[in-house]
Amino acid sequence: MIKSFTAYTQEVDDADTAVSEILEQLDLDGKNKLLRDTIGIVSCFAGYVESGVWEALARALPFEVLGTTTISNAAAGVIGETMLSIMVLTSDELSFSAALSEPITEEAEGPLNALYQAALSKLSGKPSLMLSFSPLLSNFGSDFYVDRMSEISGGVPNFGTLAVDHTSDYHEAYVLSNGKHWKDRFGLILIHGSVSPVFYIGTISDEKVFPEKGVVTASSGNQLRMVNGMLAVDYLLSLGLTKNEEGGITGINSFPIIVDYNDGTMPVVRAMFAVTPEGYAVCGGNIPEGSTISMGSFNPEEIVVTADRTLEKAIAPGKHNAMLIYSCVGRYFTLGYEPLKELEQLQKRMAGAGVTYMAAYSGGEICPVYDKSGKMVNRNHNNTFIICAF
Numbered sequence: 001m002i003k004s005f006t007a008y009t010q011e012v013d014d015a016d017t018a019v020s021e022i023l024e025q026l027d028l029d030g031k032n033k034l035l036r037d038t039i040g041i042v043s044c045f046a047g048y049v050e051s052g053v054w055e056a057l058a059r060a061l062p063f064e065v066l067g068t069t070t071i072s073n074a075a076a077g078v079i080g081e082t083m084l085s086i087m088v089l090t091s092d093e094l095s096f097s098a099a100l101s102e103p104i105t106e107e108a109e110g111p112l113n114a115l116y117q118a119a120l121s122k123l124s125g126k127p128s129l130m131l132s133f134s135p136l137l138s139n140f141g142s143d144f145y146v147d148r149m150s151e152i153s154g155g156v157p158n159f160g161t162l163a164v165d166h167t168s169d170y171h172e173a174y175v176l177s178n179g180k181h182w183k184d185r186f187g188l189i190l191i192h193g194s195v196s197p198v199f200y201i202g203t204i205s206d207e208k209v210f211p212e213k214g215v216v217t218a219s220s221g222n223q224l225r226m227v228n229g230m231l232a233v234d235y236l237l238s239l240g241l242t243k244n245e246e247g248g249i250t251g252i253n254s255f256p257i258i259v260d261y262n263d264g265t266m267p268v269v270r271a272m273f274a275v276t277p278e279g280y281a282v283c284g285g286n287i288p289e290g291s292t293i294s295m296g297s298f299n300p301e302e303i304v305v306t307a308d309r310t311l312e313k314a315i316a317p318g319k320h321n322a323m324l325i326y327s328c329v330g331r332y333f334t335l336g337y338e339p340l341k342e343l344e345q346l347q348k349r350m351a352g353a354g355v356t357y358m359a360a361y362s363g364g365e366i367c368p369v370y371d372k373s374g375k376m377v378n379r380n381h382n383n384t385f386i387i388c389a390f
Contacts, residue, residue, distance in 0.1 A: 002094055002195065002390050004322035004356040006075040008085040012047040015056035022057055023088065025076065032088070034063070039096035039189055041131070041324065042067030043360035044084035046165040046172035051182045053084065058179030063088070066187040067176045068133050068163035072343060073327055073360035077351065080165070087324060087358040089390075094193035099124040100177045101186040102133065107144050109152070116152045127153070131324075131388075132160030132366050133187035136173045140270040141222050141379040142364040143286040145186065150215055150378045156190075158378040159199065159388040161326045162363035173226055174364060189370040195390065198320065199368050199376075202310030202385035203269045206298040211256060211348040216291050222270075224257070224281040227293065232348075233279035239295055240256045248275045253330060254299070256383045257283060260292040264371040269296070270331050271382035284364065284382035298383065300338065303331045304345045307385045311349040320389035325359035328386045332361050342385075 007025035011018040026032055040061060044067045048054045058065050065086065069177055075085035089096065100120035101111045120127070134145050147257060149158055163173040174181035214235055218226035227235040236249055244250045252272045271284035286291065307327065310320040314323065327342060335341050343359065350357055365388040368376035 001253055001323065002089055002091045003035060003161070004087060004089050004390070006085060006087050006356055006358050007223050008075045008078050008083055010083050012045065012053065012082055013051050015051065015053045018053045018059050018084065019060045021062060026088065028062070033130050035090040035092045037095050038063040038088060038090040038228060039098060040065035041087045041089070041358065042084065042176055043070045043073045043199070043358060045069065046174065047082060048084045049172070049174055054176060054181065055179040064178055066098050066133050066189055069165045069172065069174045069176065070360040070362070071166050071332060073162055073358070074343045074346060075358040077346055077347060079340055085360070087356070089322070091193070094191055094195055095123055097190045099188050100182070103184045104137065104186060104357065105184065107140050109148050112145070112148050112186065113152050114299050115186060116149065116211055119188050119190045123190060125192055126321055127156050127190035127192050128195045129155050129191045129197055130158050131189040131191070132158055133175050134160065134162045134366070135175050135182065135184050136163045136170055136363040137184065137185060141285055142366065146378050146380045151350065155160040155199065155378070157368045157376050158366055158368040159197070159368070159386070161360070162374070164329045166363060168362065173374035177335070196218070198389045199389040200310050200314045200389065201266070201367055201369065201381070202306040203383065204256060204258065204298065205302060205306060206299070208296050208302055210239055210295040213294050216287055216289050216293060219287050219289050222283045223276070224283055224287045231279040232281040233275050236281065238270045251386050254297060256296045256298060258294045258296055259287055261288065262290065262292060264373070265369045265377050265379070268369065268379050268381050269383045285380045297335050300335045300341065303334050303342050308345050308349055310385050310387065311346060314387050314389050315349070315353050315355065320355060322390040323355055323357040324388045325357060325386070326362040326365050327359065328365055328381070329361045329363055330383045331385065
């Protein structure tokens with residue numbers, strides 16, 4: 001059994017007040033007494049780091065806490081752009097282990113392997129789930145983390161997020177660990193025991209996907225170079241997309257790429273960020289050669305609809321009592337002048353559902369997908385709404 005509860009504060013500057021609010025809501029000496037093993041997951045506006053609130057809160061809690069900064073979050077029926085929220089998981093049957101990597105400066109497996117072994121050494125057996133809190137680094141993408149951690153762990157289901165923040169260049173995007181903050185370290189929680197999380201993924205509605213499909217004939221990491229033997233930019237123009245004055249694609253962020261790995265797993269979504277002078281599309285994740293792609297079209301209504309459909313599916317079985325939820329920051333920006341609309345719909349859907357939840361925006365989403373046999377494969381996602389339900 002796993003118990004969960006959440007708390008929040010919108011007091012960014014006064015550490016004493018913020019900590020008092022959190023502790024009062026958690027009520028650890030009252031109705032929410034902790035069980036044998038406990039872990040905390042935090043999400044907050046970057047201002048809580050600078051003000052010292054995050055450090056003070058971590059000192060006041062009798063368990064380890066990991067998480068990331070975000071641009072907006074929700075918990076306990078409240079949403080906010082300058083909020084700190086925390087989810088507490090506690091259990092008599094499960095064991096939780098947290099660890100933080102050494103600085104990650106390149107695509108080297110060493111720091112991730114050491115991280116996993118450090119967390120694993122505190123457990124009595126193989127974990128059932130890992131929760132990942134990844135730094136947002138400009139020199140490589142999330143596929144590196146996801147693929148390497150899958151290899152290192154032997155395929156343990158991996159769910160998590162990349163740090164993000166409210167600044168234009170994300171210079172205050174931090175991984176958070178026990179009162180400290182880091183721009184270049186990876187945080188990990190391993191859960192050991194009989195836990196069977198269920199994963200839900202919301203991407204883009206079928207009616208928003210172009211009917212044309214193409215085969216990736218050349219790619220390099222997150223660069224889509226050729227499709228059906230055509231330069232990527234020419235393929236995009238053949239679908240009706242248009243060039244802007246700079247030679248890029250007009251409204252490029254509104255046209256996600258749906259990637260089918262052709263391995264029996266559900267497709268994943270890749271955001272497009274730019275077009276290189278050579279005519280390659282720069283994307284938010286790897287697009288392997290031989291995969292099949294389709295183009296989609298995002299708008300604010302689609303963001304809200306897909307999130308609501310995913311939540312409805314997750315709530316309907318009535319089997320879950322806790323949900324950790326992340327949504328891509330690209331979805332937030334697509335909402336334009338109503339950036340909280342997705343969280344407002346989440347707030348409405350979760351009201352009265354009897355489910356403890358915490359939701360936050362992410363610089364990239366990590367969530368397993370299922371193949372036709374039900375086997376889970378860890379994937380990196382963009383423009384996606386993900387749920388880990390207990």
